[in-house]
Amino acid sequence: CEGCTDITCVSTQQVLSQDVAKNVKTAYDRVKARGMSACLFGSSGTCCRNCNMGPCQIIDGVDDMLGICGATADTVAARNFARTVAAGSAAHTDHAREMVKGFIEAAKGEGLHQIKDVDKLKKLAADFGIVTEEREVKDIALELGEKALAEFGKQDDAPLSMLKRATPKRQALWQKLGIAPRGIDREVVEMMHRTHMGVDQEYHNLMLQASRTALSDGWGASMLSTELTDIMFGTPVPRRAIVDLGVLKLDQVNITVHGHEPLLAEALCIAAQDPEMLELAKKQGAKGINLAGVCCTGNEILMRRGIPVAGGFVQQEIVLATGAVEAMVVDVQCVMQSVAEVAKNFHTDIITTNYRAKMPGGIHIQFEEHEALNSAKQILTHAIKNFKKRGKCFIPKETKMDVVVGFSHETINTMLGGRFRASYRPLNDNIINGRIRGVAAIVGCDNFKLADDTHETIVRELLKNNILVLATGCAATSLGKAGLLNPEAARFCGDSLREVCETVGMPPVLHMGSCVDNSRILIAATEMVRQGGLGDDISDLPAIGTAPLWMSEKAVAIGQYFVASGAQVVFQNLPISGAKNFNKYLTEGLMGEVGAHWNIASEPLEIARIMIEKIEAKRDALGI
Ligand code: BF8
Ligand code: SF4
Numbered sequence: 274c275e276g277c278t279d280i281t282c283v284s285t286q287q288v289l290s291q292d293v294a295k296n297v298k299t300a301y302d303r304v305k306a307r308g309m310s311a312c313l314f315g316s317s318g319t320c321c322r323n324c325n326m327g328p329c330q331i332i333d334g335v336d337d338m339l340g341i342c343g344a345t346a347d348t349v350a351a352r353n354f355a356r357t358v359a360a361g362s363a364a365h366t367d368h369a370r371e372m373v374k375g376f377i378e379a380a381k382g383e384g385l386h387q388i389k390d391v392d393k394l395k396k397l398a399a400d401f402g403i404v405t406e407e408r409e410v411k412d413i414a415l416e417l418g419e420k421a422l423a424e425f426g427k428q429d430d431a432p433l434s435m436l437k438r439a440t441p442k443r444q445a446l447w448q449k450l451g452i453a454p455r456g457i458d459r460e461v462v463e464m465m466h467r468t469h470m471g472v473d474q475e476y477h478n479l480m481l482q483a484s485r486t487a488l489s490d491g492w493g494a495s496m497l498s499t500e501l502t503d504i505m506f507g508t509p510v511p512r513r514a515i516v517d518l519g520v521l522k523l524d525q526v527n528i529t530v531h532g533h534e535p536l537l538a539e540a541l542c543i544a545a546q547d548p549e550m551l552e553l554a555k556k557q558g559a560k561g562i563n564l565a566g567v568c569c570t571g572n573e574i575l576m577r578r579g580i581p582v583a584g585g586f587v588q589q590e591i592v593l594a595t596g597a598v599e600a601m602v603v604d605v606q607c608v609m610q611s612v613a614e615v616a617k618n619f620h621t622d623i624i625t626t627n628y629r630a631k632m633p634g635g636i637h638i639q640f641e642e643h644e645a646l647n648s649a650k651q652i653l654t655h656a657i658k659n660f661k662k663r664g665k666c667f668i669p670k671e672t673k674m675d676v677v678v679g680f681s682h683e684t685i686n687t688m689l690g691g692r693f694r695a696s697y698r699p700l701n702d703n704i705i706n707g708r709i710r711g712v713a714a715i716v717g718c719d720n721f722k723l724a725d726d727t728h729e730t731i732v733r734e735l736l737k738n739n740i741l742v743l744a745t746g747c748a749a750t751s752l753g754k755a756g757l758l759n760p761e762a763a764r765f766c767g768d769s770l771r772e773v774c775e776t777v778g779m780p781p782v783l784h785m786g787s788c789v790d791n792s793r794i795l796i797a798a799t800e801m802v803r804q805g806g807l808g809d810d811i812s813d814l815p816a817i818g819t820a821p822l823w824m825s826e827k828a829v830a831i832g833q834y835f836v837a838s839g840a841q842v843v844f845q846n847l848p849i850s851g852a853k854n855f856n857k858y859l860t861e862g863l864m865g866e867v868g869a870h871w872n873i874a875s876e877p878l879e880i881a882r883i884m885i886e887k888i889e890a891k892r893d894a895l896g897i
Contacts, residue, residue, distance in 0.1 A: 280301060280725065281724050281725045281726045282587075282588070282725040282726075282754070283669075283672055284517050284518040284519065284584075284588075284591070284669045284672035284754075285518075285587075285588060285591045285725070287518075287667075287669040287672065288518065288591050288594050288595055288667060288669060289301075289591065289594065291667040292665075293594070293595070293596045293665045293666060293667045294594040294595075294596075294618075294667070296618050297590065297593075297594040297615050297618055298611075298614070298615075299590045299591065299594070299611070299615070300587070300590065300609065300611065300721045301721060303611075304721050304722075314330045314331075314851070315848060316846075316848055316850070317350075317848065317849070317850045317851025317852070318346075318349070318350035318353050318354065318847075318848035318849045318850065318851055318852055318855075319331045319332065319333065319346045319349050319350055319851035319852060320349070320353075321340055321344060321349040321352070321353070323352065323468065323469065323470050324342070324470035324471075326340075326341040326342060326470075327340060327341060329341055329342075329344070329349070331344070331345070331346045331349055331851070332346070332851065333345075333346035333347075333851050333852055333853050334853070342470060342471065344474065345852075346851050346852040346853070346855075347476045347852045347853070347854045347855040348474050348475070348476060348479075349852070350476075350848070350849050350851060350852030350855045350856075351476035351479045351480060351483075351852070351855050352468040352473075352479060353848065354480075354483065354829070354847070354848070354849060354855075354859075355464055355467070355468050355479050355480065355482065355483040355486070356464070356465070356468050357826045357829045357830075357848075358464065358483045358486050358487050358826075358829055358830045358833050359461045359464040359465055359468075359483075359486050359830075360826040360830075361487075361490070361825065361826035361827035361828065361829050361830030361831070362460070362461055362464075362486050362487060362489060362490035362494065362827075362830045363461045364605075364606055364825075364826065364827050364830075365490045365494045365495045365498070365788075365789055365827060365830065366425070366457050366458065366461060366489075366490065366493075366494040367605070367629070368494070368498060368533055368534055368605065368606070368789060369425075369457070369493075369494035369495065369497050369498035369789070370422070370425055370494075371534050371536065371642075372497070372498045372501050372502055372534065372535075372536065373418060373421045373422045373425075373497065373498075373501060374422070374642070375505070375536045375642050376414070376417075376418045376421070376501040376504070376505055377415065377418035377419065377422065378642060378643060379414070379505050380411055380414035380415040380417075380418050381411070381415060382411060383643060384642060384643060384645055385539075385540055385543060385645040385646050386505045386506065386536075386539065386645075387505070388410055388411070388414050388504060388505065389504065389505060389506060389507045390503055390504045390507060390508050391410055393500065393503055393504050393508055393683075394410065394413060394414055394417065394504045395413065397417060397500050397501075397504065398413050398416070398417045400434050400435055400437060400438065401416075401417055401420045401421070401434045402434075403416050403417055403420065414504075418501075420434070421497055421501065424456065424457055424493060424497065425456065425457045425458045425494075426456060426458055426459075427455060427456035427457075427459070428455075428456060428459070429455065430455050431455065432444075432447070432448075432453040432454065432455065433453075433454050433455065433456075433457065433489065433492060433493045435492050435493060435496050435497065436453055436454070436488075436492050438492070438496075438795075438796065438799060439492065439795075439799060439838070440799055440802050440803070440809065440810050440811065442809050442810040443810055443811065443838065443839060446867065446868075447488070447837075450481060450484075450866060450867070451481065451485075452481050452482075452484045452485040452488065452837065453485070453488070454485050454486070454488045454489035454492070454493055456489075457489045457490075457493045457494050459489075460482070460485050460486040460488075460489040461486055461489070463482060463485075463486075464482050464483065464486045467479060467482055476852075476854065476855045476858060477858065477862075480858070480859075480863070483833055484833060484834075484836075484837035484867070486830070486833075487830050487831075487833035487834035487837055488834050488837050488838070490830050490831070490834055491791070491792055491795055491830075491831070491834030491835070491838065492792070492795065492834070492838075494789075495788075495789040495790075495791060495792040496792035496795070496796075498789045498792075499786070499789055499790050499792045499793060500792075502535055502573070502789075503681065506535065506539055506573075506577050507577055508681050508683055508684075509576040509577050509678070509679035509680070509681045509684065509786065510679050510681070510684055511677055511678070511679045511680065511684060511688070511779075512579045512677070512678060512679050513579065513675060513676070513677055514575055514579040514580070514581055514582075514675075514676055514677075514678055515581045515673045515674065515675055515676065516575075516581060516582040516583075516584075516673065516674055516676055516750060516753040516754055516758075517582075517583070517584065517669075517672045517673045517674050517753075517754045518583055518584060518588070518591065518592065518595065518668065518669050518672055518673075519668065519669055519670050519671060519672040519673030520563075520565050520581035520582070520583050520673050521563065521565060521583060521592075521595060521597045521598065521668045522560075522561075522563045522597075522668070523597065523666075523668060524559065524560045524561075525554070525559050525560050525561045525562060525563040526554050526557070526559045526561070526562045526563065526599050526656060526657050526659075526660045527563050527565065527597050527598045527599055528541070528545075528562065528563070528564050528565070528598070528599060528600050528601075528602060528653065528656045529564075529565050529566070529567050529583055529592055529598055529600075529601045529602070530564060530565070530566050530567065530570050530571065530574065530602050531566075531567035531568055531570060531571070531589060531601055531602065531603045531604075531607075531608055531612075532568065532569070532570045532603045532604035532605050532606060532607070532608055532627075532630075533568070533569045533570055533573075533604060533605055533606045533607070533787070533788075533789075534570070534604050534605060534627075535570060535573035535574065535577075536640075536642055536645065537570070537602070537604050537626055537627075537640045537649070538566070538570045538573055538574045539573075539574070539577075540640070540645040540646060540648065540649035541564060541602065541649045541652065541653065542564060542574055542578055542580060543646065543649065544646055544649035544650045544652075544653050545562045545564050545653060547646075547650065549650070550562060550650060550653050550654070550657065553654065553657050553658075554657050554660065557657055557658065557660040557661050558660065558661060559657070559660045562653065562657065564580050565580065565581050565582065565583040565592075566580055566581070566582040566583065567582070567583055567584055567585070567588070567589050567592055567601070568585060568586055568589065568606075568607050568608075568747060568750075569606075569607070569746060569747075569787035569788050569789075570604070570787075571583070571584075571585075571750065572745070572746065572749060572750065572784075572786055572787040572790075573786070573787050575676075575678050575784075576678050576679050576681075576784070576786050576787075576790075577679075579678075581673075582750055582753070584750065585718075585719050585746075585747035585750035585751055586607055586718050586719045586720075586747045586824065587719040587720070587721060587725065587747075588719075589601075589608070589609055589612055590609065590611055590612060590615045593612060593615045593616055593619065593621055594615060594618075595666055595667055595668055595669075596618075596619045596620075596621075596663070596664060596665055596666035596667065597663065597666035597667070597668050598619075598621050599620070599621065599622070599656040599657065599659040599660050599663065600621065600622045600623070600624050600652070600655060600656035600659060601616065601621060601622075601623050601624070602624045602626060602652055602656070603623060603624070603625055603626065603630070603635075604625075604626050604627040604630060604640070605627050605629055605630045606630075606825070606827070607718075607824075607825060608630065608632075610632055610633075612632075613632050613633060613634030613635050614634065616634070617634065619663075619664065619666075620659050620662035620663050620664060621659070622635075622636050622655065622656065622659060623635040623636065624636050624637075624638055624652055624655060624656070625637045625638075626638055626639065626640040626648075626652065627639075627640065636655070638651055638652050638655065640652070672754075674753060674754055674755075674756050674758075674759075675759050676753040676758035676759055676780075676784065677758060677759050677760060677779075677780050677784075678749075678753075678758065678784040679784070680743075680783035680784055680785050681785070681786070681793060682785075682793045682794075682796045682797040682800065683695075685697070685700070685783065685797060686800070688777060688779060689777065696804065697797075697800045697801050697803075697804045698804050700741075700801065700804075701801055701804045701805070701806050701807055702806075703773055704801075704807060704815060704897070705806050705807070705897050707739075707769070707892075707897070708739065708769035708770065708772065708773050709739060709740070709741050709769070709770055709773060710738060710739045710740050710770075710815065710885075710888055710889065710892065711740050711741075711814075711815030711816055711817070711888030711889075711891065711892065712740065712741050712742075712743060712798075712801075712814070712815070712816040713735050713740050713741070713742050713743070713816070713817055713818070713819070713884050713888070714742075714743045714744070714745070714791070714794050714816070714817070714818040714819070714835075714840075715728055715731065715732060715742055715743070715744045715748045715749075715752065715782075715818075715819055715820075715821070716744065716745045716746050716748055716788070716791055716794075716818060716819070716820050716828070716831060717745075717746050717747065717748055717788070717820025717821075717822065717823045717824075717825075717828040717831065718746065718747050718748070718820065718822050718823055718824035718825055718828055719747045719748075719751060719822050719824070720822040720823065720824040722822075723821070723822055723845060723877075724877075725751065726751075726755070727821050727822055727845075727877045728748050728751045728752055728755070728821065728822065729751065729752065729755040729757065730877040730878065730881070731819065731821060731877045731878075731880050731881045731884075732744075732752055732755075732757055732782060733757075733765055734877075734878060734881035734882075734885075735881055735884060735885065736757075736762075736765050736766040736767070736770065736781050736782075737765070737766070737767050738767060738881075738885050739766065739767040739768075739769050739770040740770070740884070740885065740888060741770065741773075741781065741783070742757075742781060742782040742783070743782075743783050743785050743794055743797070744758075744782050744783065744784055744785065745784070745785050745786050745787060745788060745790050745791050745793075745794070746787060746788040746791075747822075748820070748821075748822070749782075749784045749785070749786075752782050752784075753784065757780070757781070757782045758780050758782050758784050759780050760774065760775075760778055760779060760780050762780055762781055762782065763775050763780070763781055765781065766781050785797075788827055788828075788831065791831050791835075794818070794835075795811075795834075795835075795838055798811045798814060798816060798838075798840065799811065801814055801816075802814065807895060807897075808895055810839050810868065811838050811839035811840055811868075812839030812840070812867070812868030812869055813839075813891065813894070813895060814840075814891060815888040815889075815891040815892045815895070815897075816840060816888070816891070817840065817841045817842070817843065817884045817887050817888060818832070818835050818840055818841070818842045818843075819842060819843040819844070819880055819884060820832060820842070820844060821843070821844070821845050821877065821880055822845065823844055823845070828844075829847075832844060832871065835869070836863060836867060836869045836870060836871060837867050837869075838867075838869075839867060839868045839869050840869055841869045841870065841872060841887050842869070842871055842872065843871075843872040843873070843874055843880050843883050843884060844871060844872070844873055845873070845874070845875055845880070846873060846875065847859070847871065847873060859871045860872060860873060872887075
């Protein structure tokens with residue numbers, strides 16, 4: 274079958290080959306069972322079901338094929354693409370809204386959480402025009418929370434507050450193109466309206482709104498979420514941790530936290546240390562409570578607390594197939610419905626916690642932020658009581674890897690510049706003198722369509738070519754499993770990058786967090802521009818991004834906000850191949866407008882080659 278790959282991940286292979294997992298059906302089986310390629314019209318982007326005269330399949334150039342309404346392949350593919358951006362942005366937006374609401378509770382002193390990073394609070398407050406001198410922290414925080422919440426429903430046409438963090442040149446360009454986002458929710462609504470039957474039928478115009486929508490995610494929702502999460506739970510600093518299935522423990526209650534919003538995960542971390550919970554675990558015969566993350570929630574608590582990550586997106590079923598998990602606690606996004614089916618083979622419960630996201634076979638325990646500790650304890654109690662029911666299980670103990678994580682953009686600043694001279698200057702200097710050729714961001718998902726080691730293959734090639742790598746999301750987890758997130762991985766670099774990493778004592782791949790934390794990359798890139806010597810906008814930097822194994826609509830929103838911010842991106846595929854003009858516009862034409870475009874390459878080494886070439890071309894243009 275097309276796209277069906279053999280499993281290359283060692284821990285996954287080990288679990289699936291055990292007797293204990295013999296009845297487990299996974300996505301790998303379903304890829305095989307599909308027995309044919311994915312839907313042709315879906316893949317090429319030219320299937321429209323936006324009204325009931327259709328659905329219409331349109332083959333570009335065949336007998337002037339059009340939709341019943343006259344829509345061309347370009348219009349249909351652009352509308353579909355724009356809706357993908359809107360859906361991805363909506364996911365980040367709803368997540369961010371919950372974080373803002375949690376932040377307001379923290380500011381009022383009503384929730385479980387406090388304001389931990391006062392410096393960061395004041396910096397963000399300044400972006401919102403909030404006076405901070407001679408004011409109580411909680412007053413500043415409350416005003417910030419309310420102003421942040423108002424950004425979602427803002428109806429005037431002024432740009433979002435955080436856009437002023439971008440370079441002056443980029444802000445001016447957004448204004449000129451009319452794509453500076455105004456209200457976070459509004460851009461998604463307008464995108465959905467403009468892709469309704471009979472509204473915007475010009476792909477270029479549709480893409481202007483797609484950019485505005487994506488920017489409302491990157492420089493709005495995601496950035497707000499990252500910043501407020503840091504202020505509440507602490508800005509990540511480098512710390513050692515472990516990843517992969519071997520983090521599960523035979524003699525402890527294993528609870529995996531899967532999804533995205535860190536309010537729940539943080540509450541569970543706090544509740545798991547409660548003596549009452551530990552006592553209960555011991556009563557059930559367990560030595561303790563072992564929390565382990567899956568997907569982006571995993572990255573959030575890995576970055577801030579050093580809680581181990583059991584696996585990324587493609588391992589969510591495999592984590593359960595060990596038979597060693599008492600409960601998988603999930604909230605929103607990237608949770609496959611199949612986890613409930615896999616769990617049926619074991620004593621494991623799938624506990625859904627968000628009213629937005631329930632599933633057949635799951636047990637729903639609503640997480641209430643205003644009584645977070647009680648909710649978390651209720652969830653933990655349920656999981657702990659399952660421990661006694663655990664049957665045969667298999668944990669691949671050998672498969673765990675040391676990682677160093679926690680590279681917020683502030684950490685990179687101090688790590689490179691020192692505590693007294695925190696600055697991106699040394700990074701810029703090393704790029705200008707050529708020790709570091711450039712910076713590559715590897716972000717996004719895993720996907721059953723391509724080999725599990727795709728991220729690793731790309732990154733090894735980049736490191737050999739002295740390119741520093743930033744990673745987030747499930748890509749970061751897979752690089753951690755491959756041993757690339759620790760300082761010892763400097764040995765895989767070319768000589769000059771290795772020297773820099775060894776001098777600083779840093780890994781050559783810097784884990785910057787979850788998918789919403791891609792906003793950290795926007796800030797880091799802007800900071801590099803500000804330091805001088807590398808041009809006057811993100812589009813001048815020798816930097817590029819990729820989400821080679823993208824799966825989720827969020828990855829497309831992220832790709833589009835990178836492009837609209839001036840950063841090139843390379844994806845393994847996009848559903849646009851059936852629309853000649855639109856395809857050319859995304860992969861070439863956007864350059865003339867925003868200084869960056871999408872690139873498509875199917876093979877990992879081809880992706881790496883494009884990234885290296887683009888970085889070298891930027892160096893040439895800068896004359897360095
Ligand atoms: O936001 S990387 S599979 S978990 S979408 Fe999902 Fe992709 Fe993982 Fe997180 Ni991001
Ligand atoms: Fe077909 Fe046009 Fe309706 Fe789409 S909007 S389903 S192309 S008639």
